[in-house]
Amino acid sequence: MILCDTNYPSILDDICDELTKAEIELVFVSSDEMQEINKKERNIDKTTDVLSFPLEYVPHFPIGSIVINSDLASSKSKELGHKVEDEIALLFTHGLLHVLGFDHENDDGEMRRREIDIIEKFSLPKSLIVRSGC
Numbered sequence: 001m002i003l004c005d006t007n008y009p010s011i012l013d014d015i016c017d018e019l020t021k022a023e024i025e026l027v028f029v030s031s032d033e034m035q036e037i038n039k040k041e042r043n044i045d046k047t048t049d050v051l052s053f054p055l056e057y058v059p060h061f062p063i064g065s066i067v068i069n070s071d072l073a074s075s076k077s078k079e080l081g082h083k084v085e086d087e088i089a090l091l092f093t094h095g096l097l098h099v100l101g102f103d104h105e106n107d108d109g110e111m112r113r114r115e116i117d118i119i120e121k122f123s124l125p126k127s128l129i130v131r132s133g134c
Contacts, residue, residue, distance in 0.1 A: 012092050015093055023062040027068070028069075029067055030070065034051070041053075050092075053099070054098070063099060066091075066092060066095035089122065093115055093118045093119070093124075
């Protein structure tokens with residue numbers, strides 16, 4: 001289940017249910033807000049498309065937060081020729097896998113394989129696979 005302060009594509013609940021039964025917080029921000037978060041949390045002074053913040057497990061509380069840059073989601077969807085809802089679903093999937101402990105930088109492709117499974121199951125654009133080098 002997703003806890004969110006704005007409207008979001010309904011497919012996100014289905015993706016969340018596929019990967020976990022836990023609650024997750026979802027936040028949408030602008031590019032400027034994302035740059036501030038990225039600088040504060042990662043000491044990287046530039047915007048990015050999605051950030052994940054896993055939390056320590058506490059029963060009945062979200063297991064983490066996913067922050068999606070709505071400006072970049074919109075521009076990337078136009079650039080790649082698919083719906084912004086699909087781009088948000090791709091970013092959400094990537095972020096949720098990070099919250100669940102996957103790390104594409106050192107997991108020998110396990111996270112990418114899970115992303116591919118979700119992309120295929122929910123008929124999402126394969127652009128995340130292409131742009132991430134799979």
